[in-house]
Amino acid sequence: MISLNVNGTIHHLDVDPNIPLLYVLRDELGLNGAKFGCGLGQCGACTVMLDGQAIFSCLTPAIVLEGRQIRTVEGLGTVEQPGVLQQAFIDEQAAQCGYCIAGMIMRAQALLERNPSPTDAEIRTQMQPNLCRCGTHMRIIVAIKRASQAMGHAALPAAAVKEVVR
Amino acid sequence: MTEISRRKLFATAGALVVAFSLPGEAETNQKLPGSLSSEPRLSGWIRVDAKGDITVFTGKAELGQGIRTALTQLAAEQLDVAPARVTVVTADTGQTANEGYTAGSHSMQDSGTAIVNASAEVRSLLVEAAAARLGLPAASLSTQDGRVTAPDGRSLGYGELAAALSPDRSATPGNRLKDPKAHKVMGQSLQRVDIPAKVTGGAAYVQDMRLPGMVHARIIRPPSYGATLLELDSAKVEAMPGVLKVVREGSYLAVIAEKEWQAVVAMRSLAGAAKWNAGRALPDPATIFDTIRALPSRAIVIRDDQANVAAGTRSVSARYLRPYGMHGSIGPSCAIGLMQGDSLTVWTHTQGVYPDRQAIAALLKMPQAKIRCIHVEGSGCYGHNGADDAAGDAALLARAMPERPVRVQWMREQENTWEPYTPAMVTEASAALDASGRIVDWQYGVWSNAHSTRPGGAGELIAGWSLPEPTIPSAPVPIPQPEGGGDRNAIPLYNVPNMKVVSHFIPEMPLRVSAMRGLGAYMNVFSIESFMHELAEAAGADQVAFRLKHLSDPRARDVINLAAERFGWNAAAPLAKDHGRGFAFARYKNLAAYAAVAVEVSVDRESGLVRVIRADIAVDSGEVVNPDGIRNQIQGGFVQSSSWTLVEELRWSTAAITSRDWGGYPILRFQNVPQSVTVHLIDRPGLPFLGTGEAAQGPTAAAIANAVADAAKLRVRQLPLSPTRMKAALSA
Ligand code: FES
Ligand code: FES
Numbered sequence: 001m002i003s004l005n006v007n008g009t010i011h012h013l014d015v016d017p018n019i020p021l022l023y024v025l026r027d028e029l030g031l032n033g034a035k036f037g038c039g040l041g042q043c044g045a046c047t048v049m050l051d052g053q054a055i056f057s058c059l060t061p062a063i064v065l066e067g068r069q070i071r072t073v074e075g076l077g078t079v080e081q082p083g084v085l086q087q088a089f090i091d092e093q094a095a096q097c098g099y100c101i102a103g104m105i106m107r108a109q110a111l112l113e114r115n116p117s118p119t120d121a122e123i124r125t126q127m128q129p130n131l132c133r134c135g136t137h138m139r140i141i142v143a144i145k146r147a148s149q150a151m152g153h154a155a156l157p158a159a160a161v162k163e164v165v166r
Numbered sequence: 167m168t169e170i171s172r173r174k175l176f177a178t179a180g181a182l183v184v185a186f187s188l189p190g191e192a193e194t195n196q197k198l199p200g201s202l203s204s205e206p207r208l209s210g211w212i213r214v215d216a217k218g219d220i221t222v223f224t225g226k227a228e229l230g231q232g233i234r235t236a237l238t239q240l241a242a243e244q245l246d247v248a249p250a251r252v253t254v255v256t257a258d259t260g261q262t263a264n265e266g267y268t269a270g271s272h273s274m275q276d277s278g279t280a281i282v283n284a285s286a287e288v289r290s291l292l293v294e295a296a297a298a299r300l301g302l303p304a305a306s307l308s309t310q311d312g313r314v315t316a317p318d319g320r321s322l323g324y325g326e327l328a329a330a331l332s333p334d335r336s337a338t339p340g341n342r343l344k345d346p347k348a349h350k351v352m353g354q355s356l357q358r359v360d361i362p363a364k365v366t367g368g369a370a371y372v373q374d375m376r377l378p379g380m381v382h383a384r385i386i387r388p389p390s391y392g393a394t395l396l397e398l399d400s401a402k403v404e405a406m407p408g409v410l411k412v413v414r415e416g417s418y419l420a421v422i423a424e425k426e427w428q429a430v431v432a433m434r435s436l437a438g439a440a441k442w443n444a445g446r447a448l449p450d451p452a453t454i455f456d457t458i459r460a461l462p463s464r465a466i467v468i469r470d471d472q473a474n475v476a477a478g479t480r481s482v483s484a485r486y487l488r489p490y491g492m493h494g495s496i497g498p499s500c501a502i503g504l505m506q507g508d509s510l511t512v513w514t515h516t517q518g519v520y521p522d523r524q525a526i527a528a529l530l531k532m533p534q535a536k537i538r539c540i541h542v543e544g545s546g547c548y549g550h551n552g553a554d555d556a557a558g559d560a561a562l563l564a565r566a567m568p569e570r571p572v573r574v575q576w577m578r579e580q581e582n583t584w585e586p587y588t589p590a591m592v593t594e595a596s597a598a599l600d601a602s603g604r605i606v607d608w609q610y611g612v613w614s615n616a617h618s619t620r621p622g623g624a625g626e627l628i629a630g631w632s633l634p635e636p637t638i639p640s641a642p643v644p645i646p647q648p649e650g651g652g653d654r655n656a657i658p659l660y661n662v663p664n665m666k667v668v669s670h671f672i673p674e675m676p677l678r679v680s681a682m683r684g685l686g687a688y689m690n691v692f693s694i695e696s697f698m699h700e701l702a703e704a705a706g707a708d709q710v711a712f713r714l715k716h717l718s719d720p721r722a723r724d725v726i727n728l729a730a731e732r733f734g735w736n737a738a739a740p741l742a743k744d745h746g747r748g749f750a751f752a753r754y755k756n757l758a759a760y761a762a763v764a765v766e767v768s769v770d771r772e773s774g775l776v777r778v779i780r781a782d783i784a785v786d787s788g789e790v791v792n793p794d795g796i797r798n799q800i801q802g803g804f805v806q807s808s809s810w811t812l813v814e815e816l817r818w819s820t821a822a823i824t825s826r827d828w829g830g831y832p833i834l835r836f837q838n839v840p841q842s843v844t845v846h847l848i849d850r851p852g853l854p855f856l857g858t859g860e861a862a863q864g865p866t867a868a869a870i871a872n873a874v875a876d877a878a879k880l881r882v883r884q885l886p887l888s889p890t891r892m893k894a895a896l897s898a
Contacts, residue, residue: 016407016427016428016431018431019427020427023425023426023427023430026426027382027425027426027427030376031367032367032368032369032370032371032374033366033367035371035373035496035497035545036373036497036498036575037496037497037498037578038578038827038828039577039578040578040827040828040829042578042827042828042829043496043828045496045497072367073365073366073367074366074367076366077366078366079362079363079366079368082362082365082366086365086366089361089365090357090361090362090365093355093357093358093361093794093798095230095358095361095364095365096230096231096232096546096798096799096802097229097230097496097543097544097545097546098230098360098361098364098365098370099230099371099495099496099497099544099545099546100496101364101365102364102365102367105365123836124836124837124839125836125837127836128835128836128837130836131496131828131833131835132496133494133495133496133545133546133548133806133833134230134546134802134806135801135802135803135804135805135806135808135809135839136798136801136802136805137805137836137839138801138805138839138840138842138843139798139801141836
């Protein structure tokens with residue numbers, strides 16, 4: 001039996017001692033945000049936050065997480081009331097298929113909590129572990145800057161919407 | 167039960183689907199636009215419920231390209247309702263028309279054209295019905311917000327008017343579309359309807375579906391093509407916690423467990439217990455291009471223009487190579503199957519629910535009428551990846567565990583080693599210039615495997631290859647011109663009096679291959695536009711001016727001029743040290759969207775690393791329905807194609823595929839994506855929609871290669887332009 005604090009709620013779970021956090025989140029708690037991408041720590045689709053740090057939930061055994069704070073994208077907001085980063089991703093339309101996006105948001109959230117006004121280079125360094133196959137990177141970077149600004153810390157993001165040339 | 171659960175799971179605000187009925191046999195009516203020609207019944211596309219809410223039915227699938235949103239805009243505009251009152255039902259053999267595959271940038275041209283016209287016709291029928299009820303001429307009535315209104319202020323809701331319309335009514339020819347100048351919804355960057363759920367952890371993908379009583383399966387694939395199972399002691403695995411069943415049919419091996427992690431653990435254990443014989447040997451990767459060039463091929467002449475002009479004074483020739491590449495979806499393929507009695511339902515992220523159903527029916531030897539395939543989004547696929555195969559797995563495993571939904575997801579190494587790759591290709595070009603620097607002769611050949619081995623038949627699903635009676639893949643066939651497969655975009659749009667283009671189709675496939683975004687267009691445009699750069703250099707001409715000199719299509723000229731202008735194209739202007747600029751153009755398939763790309767890159771002479779600094783891309787997609795949707799597709803296509811061009815290359819040994827994970831198949835990451843990619847659109851109100859999803863792939867590759875040649879002062883004609891290859895070239 002382990003007790004896991006996920007998004008502020010304590011869950012008492014009877015799970016296999018080797019089970020990675022990802023499978024607990026998805027299969028036991030019914031959360032969709034963290035995704036299976038590789039199970040190898042190579043893509044970041046499964047990224048969640050642990051005590052403020054971005055981690056690969058596919059590699060982290062749940063059993064060692066007693067007493068720690070786990071946050072998933074579900075903990076940042078809802079469709080009705082999106083969190084600041086979630087709203088920035090919506091405003092920038094920073095998704096194509098979107099499969100990578102929940103992981104991107106959690107890794108970005110960890111950055112903004114540590115460094116509220118990151119530079120472009122700092123954003124790229126932070127996001128390096130997470131893969132996007134649709135090529136949404138540029139919009140993800142702009143969305144992170146937009147969220148940083150909305151939190152009141154950064155310079156204006158680059159104009160994201162260009163006019164149609166007629 | 168399952169449909170209701172799915173509805174609940176994917177409930178969106180808006181209308182309920184009314185009047186469920188299967189689409190009838192398609193009648194062919196050539197005069198009707200888009201896919202209306204194969205499904206002429208208006209109710210096959212548009213239904214109006216009692217409240218006046220609209221449901222749109224499309225046979226196409228949302229693949230992350232935003233089609234759901236664009237189709238919403240078409241219906242909302244032509245029917246004069248708010249977009250929030252429109253619900254789009256996508257590819258489902260139980261509900262929507264058979265529109266084949268969602269591929270080839272066809273969705274707007276086929277389905278969008280059908281839906282925009284069907285919506286306009288339904289609106290005019292509603293107005294006629296109102297005119298009859300009110301005793302007024304139809305021309306005096308107007309529509310807004312789901313109501314038909316008379317000048318005297320009387321009005322009738324769509325809901326009550328629709329009740330009088332026959333569901334069997336067919337579309338009729340004629341243009342009832344609104345004047346584009348009056349558009350309020352089309353042409354606007356309506357936000358994508360699917361993004362809010364995707365950023366908040368909503369159930370958005372087939373991977374997220376949780377049906378009541380659902381169990382989890384994992385497959386144990388053979389170690390290589392054609393390997394068969396020799397020995398297996400499954401007793402230990404069968405006794406593992408949560409394991410419900412080990413499925414073994416011939417060499418097809420899988421395990422089903424209550425929980426997903428239990429299935430993964432059991433899969434690993436079972437993989438350890440299984441003994442396989444060696445499969446067929448793979449070709450030596452070191453000599454793969456010679457192998458391809460030497461395999462028997464069928465020469466198809468796709469262009470042969472001969473004119474009586476003076477021979478050129480200067481000739482140039484070149485050979486270009488591209489490796490095998492991977493779709494590399496971030497989420498491995500997944501599907502859910504449910505066998506209830508003698509009926510099977512499969513939830514799948516296939517690009518073609520009808521062809522997939524046909525293949526599954528053949529695999530299970532079941533009638534197609536007993537199978538329903540429902541598209542649910544997966545991770546972006548960019549073509550034929552493992553989606554259909556996973557649906558085949560789910561079908562077989564649902565049969566092995568009836569009355570319970572069986573969810574199967576592939577592991578990363580299974581996706582990487584079993585997906586159908588995009589084929590390695592060879593092209594050879596030679597041309598002659600006259601004294602004025604004009605191209606007078608052009609000879610071009612492309613050597614390639616098939617670019618589509620999609621289902622169809624049971625032999626197109628890899629599960630079938632391992633069954634006791636193994637299924638056999640159909641003989642590959644070339645996709646004919648004008649769209650083409652390996653020869654897609656092999657015919658340049660440039661004016662050249664003597665031109666011969668030959669497509670060398672190679673039936674034998676050393677590795678499993680199929681369709682990937684752009685098909686042969688990626689390689690052909692890379693080759694042709696690299697070659698144009700080489701010819702312009704030989705002619706001592708400017709890159710942009712040289713292209714314009716050979717091009718008469720005004721829309722092609724417009725995108726080239728716009729990209730050059732926005733980029734600030736000036737070949738004489740100095741650039742930073744080791745920077746270069748490159749240009750490329752193509753009209754996708756020579757019949758879809760036009761795209762011109764200008765880029766600046768830097769080349770690190772020490773490491774060989776190429777970085778894309780900035781790109782300006784001009785696009786003409788005909789009438790623009792959602793400008794931001796097009797920009798998103800083009801930007802994404804540019805970044806993806808940069809990754810193909812700069813780093814991607816499948817690796818294997820003669821025994822097995824070795825690109826098993828992202829370590830063995832690196833793609834571009836954040837630190838190496840461009841600084842800026844700006845898309846400039848040319849809107850053509852009232853002109854046909856031109857497919858856009860694949861338009862950036864080819865021009866991006868060539869523009870980067872040309873910029874690299876400009877920066878490095880040397881030409882590398884083999885992709886990818888990886889640090890290793892560039893470094894070798896720079897130090898040679
Ligand atoms: S799924 Fe965890 S890093 Fe890829
Ligand atoms: S948006 Fe599709 S993988 Fe990132």
